[in-house]
Amino acid sequence: MDTNRAEADAGIDALAVRFRDGDAESVRELYRLTGRAAYAVAYRVLGNKVMAEDAVQQAFLSAWRSREYLDPTRGIRLWLFAIVKRAALDVHRREQLRAHGSVEDASAHPALVHDPPGIEQAWEAWRVREAVQRLPADERELVRLQHFVGLTHNEIAEKLNVPIGTVKSRSHRAHHRLAADLRALKDVTT
Amino acid sequence: MTDDDLLAEYIGAATEEERDAAARELADRGIDAADFDVLVGALRDEAQWVEPGADLEDRIMADVFAEADALRTASPVVDRAGPSPVVDLAGPSPVVDLAERRARREARTFRRFAPKVVGVAAAVAIGMLLGRVRQSERRFDTQVALAATPLAPEASATVKARTEAAGVRIELSAHDLPDPPPGSIYEAWVSDGTTRVPIGTFSKGGDVVLWSGVALARYSTMTVTLEPLDGDASSSGKVVLRGTLAKP
Numbered sequence: 001m002d003t004n005r006a007e008a009d010a011g012i013d014a015l016a017v018r019f020r021d022g023d024a025e026s027v028r029e030l031y032r033l034t035g036r037a038a039y040a041v042a043y044r045v046l047g048n049k050v051m052a053e054d055a056v057q058q059a060f061l062s063a064w065r066s067r068e069y070l071d072p073t074r075g076i077r078l079w080l081f082a083i084v085k086r087a088a089l090d091v092h093r094r095e096q097l098r099a100h101g102s103v104e105d106a107s108a109h110p111a112l113v114h115d116p117p118g119i120e121q122a123w124e125a126w127r128v129r130e131a132v133q134r135l136p137a138d139e140r141e142l143v144r145l146q147h148f149v150g151l152t153h154n155e156i157a158e159k160l161n162v163p164i165g166t167v168k169s170r171s172h173r174a175h176h177r178l179a180a181d182l183r184a185l186k187d188v189t190t
Numbered sequence: 191m192t193d194d195d196l197l198a199e200y201i202g203a204a205t206e207e208e209r210d211a212a213a214r215e216l217a218d219r220g221i222d223a224a225d226f227d228v229l230v231g232a233l234r235d236e237a238q239w240v241e242p243g244a245d246l247e248d249r250i251m252a253d254v255f256a257e258a259d260a261l262r263t264a265s266p267v268v269d270r271a272g273p274s275p276v277v278d279l280a281g282p283s284p285v286v287d288l289a290e291r292r293a294r295r296e297a298r299t300f301r302r303f304a305p306k307v308v309g310v311a312a313a314v315a316i317g318m319l320l321g322r323v324r325q326s327e328r329r330f331d332t333q334v335a336l337a338a339t340p341l342a343p344e345a346s347a348t349v350k351a352r353t354e355a356a357g358v359r360i361e362l363s364a365h366d367l368p369d370p371p372p373g374s375i376y377e378a379w380v381s382d383g384t385t386r387v388p389i390g391t392f393s394k395g396g397d398v399v400l401w402s403g404v405a406l407a408r409y410s411t412m413t414v415t416l417e418p419l420d421g422d423a424s425s426s427g428k429v430v431l432r433g434t435l436a437k438p
Contacts, residue, residue, distance in 0.1 A: 027254045031247050039246075044237040053246050061253045066393045069419075071372040079373065082419040086391060089423065094401075118237070119423065121228060128232040146202070147233035153204050175202030179194045182201070182229045 016072035019064075027064055034077065038084045040129035044118035045088035051095060052088070059087035081126050085119070092116050131181035139174035142167065193219060201230050332406050336414065336433035342367055345395070347414070347431050351406055358402040360389060362414075367395030367430065370416055377417045379425060380409035380435065386425060391417070409435055 012033055018026040038059060042052035063070075063083045070079055118125075132140060145151045145159065153171065157164040196216050200223050203209035213223040232238060336347040347364040362378065370376055370393060377391045378400055387409070390400030406412075414431040 024251075024254050024258055028247065028251055031250055035242060035247065039240070039242040040237045043240050044235065049240060049243075052240075053242055053249075056242065056246065057249055057253065060250045061257070064254050064257065066375070069370065069372055069375065069393050074373055079419050085423065089388075090390075090401075121232065124229060124232055125235065125237050128229055129238050132233070132238055143233065144239055146204075147230075148236070148239050171202050171204075172198065175198040176194060178233075179197035179201055182226060183194065183197060 012076060013072060016070060016076035019076065020067050020070045020072055022067065024064075027060060030076070030080070031060060034080060034130075036133055037126040037129040038080065040125045041081065041084050041122045042088040042091075044122055044125045045085070045116050046092055046095075047118065051091050055088040055091045056084065058090070059084040062087060077126070081123060084126075085122050088122075089116075089119070128182070131178055134181065135174055135177055139170055139177070142170050143174050143178070146171065193221060197221070197223075197226065201226065201233075332435060334412055334433045334435050336362075336364075336412065336431035339429050339432055341416065341428055342430040345431055347433075349412060349433065351402075353405065358389075358406060360400040360402055360406075361397070362392075362400060363397050364395040364414075364431070367414075369394060374416055374418045376414050376430070377425070379413050379415065380406055381411045381413065382409050383411075386413075388423075388425075406435055411435060 012030075015026055015029055015033070019030055035056065038056045039052055042055040042059075043049065046052050046055060059080070063080055066083070070076060132143065135143065141160075142156060145156045146153075151159065153164060153167045157167045160167070193216070196212055196219070200209055200212035200216060203212055216223045331353060332349070332351040334349045336349060338345045345364060345367040347362055347367070349360060349362050351358055351360040353359075360378070367376070375391050375393045378389045379386050380389055380402070381387070387402075389402040390398075392398040392400070412433050412435055413429045415425050416428040416430055417426050
């Protein structure tokens with residue numbers, strides 16, 4: 001485990017204790033640490049920004065209301081992830097119901113009795129988003145341009161107006177950090 | 191070169207040739223690069239790059255503080271009632287003129303009749319409330335008693351459900367249901383014998399309101415299970431309450 005991640009994990013463990021003990025400000029800190037990962041999960045399940053925000057908002061309030069059941073020694077990430085995922089599924093079902101106009105019609109619809117397609121890799125989405133968020137901003141942007149936008153190193157150099165050598169070295173650093181995080185994730189998920 | 195160096199080359203390869211070369215070197219070290227493809231694929235997913243609205247944090251905190259305020263100010267209704275306007279009208283005055291006499295006379299009249307008016311209004315309000323309660327009781331289209339299982343032998347519950355515009359409102363009153371162990375919650379389900387559909391979660395016995403996106407009429411049983419908060423959406427199978435759905 002790299003130093004940054006170890007420090008982050010130690011920090012979130014202490015935060016979990018404050019959260020469990022009812023420190024309302026800990027919710028803000030928890031959101032800043034995990035909010036984007038939570039949003040990534042909700043967006044992956046729902047595919048809609050407004051609904052994903054709705055699910056994350058519901059999930060954090062639900063977690064706050066259930067804080068006495070949090071066991072900080074077991075980690076707050078997985079606990080919160082489960083709540084976010086359930087909130088996203090609840091929003092999914094609610095929207096399906098709304099789309100079908102009536103409960104009777106909706107009850108026969110497969111989307112209401114089967115999980116939405118994005119649910120399978122939801123935990124991976126959470127951890128990859130956390131790994132991405134740990135990158136410095138310039139490296140994160142490079143990774144976004146390469147993997148999501150699909151630009152080559154030359155195109156990235158041109159877009160960012162930096163030498164190709166800078167792109168390559170930045171890319172190496174960014175992917176080295178990601179490799180360490182993703183290796184840890186792969187070890188956890190297999 | 192470390193394993194992470196090689197993996198970084200694999201993940202960040204600018205060309206297929208570079209990726210294949212890195213995969214071969216990883217294979218020589220007993221690492222199957224394909225194991226990481228799902229994670230690398232996630233980097234191409236829009237979910238990794240969308241940003242929540244800037245106000246989401248404030249909305250969440252507003253919810254949290256509103257809940258904390260609600261708990262702090264929760265008190266019997268009588269404490270929230272303001273002073274009677276009758277008392278305010280009866281204040282003494284050193285100067286008595288005609289206008290004030292008239293005001294005092296009106297105040298006395300008000301004091302005399304106000305309790306009766308308030309009483310009549312209260313009776314009407316209570317009557318309307320009772321009427322609504324009775325009406326709402328009638329509108330429940332599903333009622334069921336849930337019985338204990340060996341996992342929670344003392345527990346029982348009653349369930350009333352009715353269809354509303356937002357979905358099916360399910361009022362579950364659980365008695366003697368122990369708190370779930372840390373790291374777990376209760377989840378309610380309906381089933382038609384082949385398909386089991388979750389209808390909501392809760393973390394304490396007593397009265398809870400759940401909302402279902404599916405009509406209950408086509409399902410034959412309702413169960414409550416104990417679920418670990420492990421990210422797995424499927425049922426644990428640990429049924430603590432069970433009942434047969436039947437229309438009243």
